[in-house]
Amino acid sequence: MGLVPTMGALHQGHLSLIKQARQQCSSVVASIFVNPTQFGPSEDFAKYPRTLPSDTEKLENAGVECLFLPEAKEIYPQNYSTYVNVEALSDRLEGRLRPGHFRGVSTVVMKLLQIVQPQFAYFGRKDAQQAAIISRMAKDLNLDSEIVVCPIEREADGLAMSSRNVYLQPSDRQSATVLHRALQAAQLLLQNGTRDALSLQSAMRGVLEEESKAKVDYAEIVDAQTFESLTHINRKAYVLIAAKFGETRLLDNVLVDFSENGQLTTEL
Numbered sequence: 001m002g003l004v005p006t007m008g009a010l011h012q013g014h015l016s017l018i019k020q021a022r023q024q025c026s027s028v029v030a031s032i033f034v035n036p037t038q039f040g041p042s043e044d045f046a047k048y049p050r051t052l053p054s055d056t057e058k059l060e061n062a063g064v065e066c067l068f069l070p071e072a073k074e075i076y077p078q079n080y081s082t083y084v085n086v087e088a089l090s091d092r093l094e095g096r097l098r099p100g101h102f103r104g105v106s107t108v109v110m111k112l113l114q115i116v117q118p119q120f121a122y123f124g125r126k127d128a129q130q131a132a133i134i135s136r137m138a139k140d141l142n143l144d145s146e147i148v149v150c151p152i153e154r155e156a157d158g159l160a161m162s163s164r165n166v167y168l169q170p171s172d173r174q175s176a177t178v179l180h181r182a183l184q185a186a187q188l189l190l191q192n193g194t195r196d197a198l199s200l201q202s203a204m205r206g207v208l209e210e211e212s213k214a215k216v217d218y219a220e221i222v223d224a225q226t227f228e229s230l231t232h233i234n235r236k237a238y239v240l241i242a243a244k245f246g247e248t249r250l251l252d253n254v255l256v257d258f259s260e261n262g263q264l265t266t267e268l
């Protein structure tokens with residue numbers, strides 16, 4: 001059995017996880033739960049898009065056998081007091097900007113894995129730090145579920161699909177493609193032999209500065225396991241960008257890896 005945890009407002013990104021789960025598993029469970037503990041007090045929990053009727057239809061069409069749709073009071077009953085915190089990894093980058101976010105994510109994913117008991121659980125690389133934290137948790141706590149990290153699904157113009165893209169004003173939607181262009185610039189440098197993180201960062205900054213609407217939180221190169229900053233890229237790494245367009249925060253990344261013969265590969 002495979003589990004695909006989501007917060008609903010389903011798009012092609014979610015459906016790609018389901019497709020991969022269907023290829024590996026004889027039955028697939030999807031969950032939809034807008035998890036209150038991963039939202040900060042000034043974040044968008046109340047207005048997070050909730051589109052259950054169309055989500056249900058998409059899941060049925062995608063061949064999902066079972067939809068788990070818990071209520072908040074079932075997941076967090078009165079006097080609920082146990083939380084999972086993946087240390088260090090949860091404090092960097094997204095965790096530094098969104099205190100408590102990953103504690104909420106790790107806790108709810110732990111509970112979903114305990115309840116559903118899947119052999120495989122599927123997560124998107126779009127949220128690379130989240131996927132790394134869940135993989136760490138599964139290893140550290142000897143969980144039976146294997147964590148599978150799937151590629152990023154993109155719109156035709158390169159924007160990574162996200163439930164939050166619906167918040168974007170039309171002009172911000174256009175501006176948001178700058179994230180993909182900045183990552184492409186970094187990818188090109190890597191493919192041409194640049195291994196120096198500062199050079200990649202300044203190339204990305206150069207592209208991002210062309211778009212005045214982008215308020216950049218970070219453009220960083222990190223070790224793929226620890227999420228510590230790298231100055232020289234000589235192991236599996238992520239080139240990560242987070243930026244705000246109006247009130248909408250978006251994330252994107254390139255995965256950098258090395259084959260056995262030391263050949264660099266990149267995946268946008």
Ligand code: AMP
Pocket residue numbers: 005006007008012013014016017122123124125126127150151152153154160161162163
């Ligand atoms: P969410 O509903 O935003 O919590 O996302 C549920 C799962 O879908 C997470 O594992 C996300 O990383 C994954 N996901 C979201 N957007 C994409 C995308 N564009 N491509 C692949 N996976 C995605």
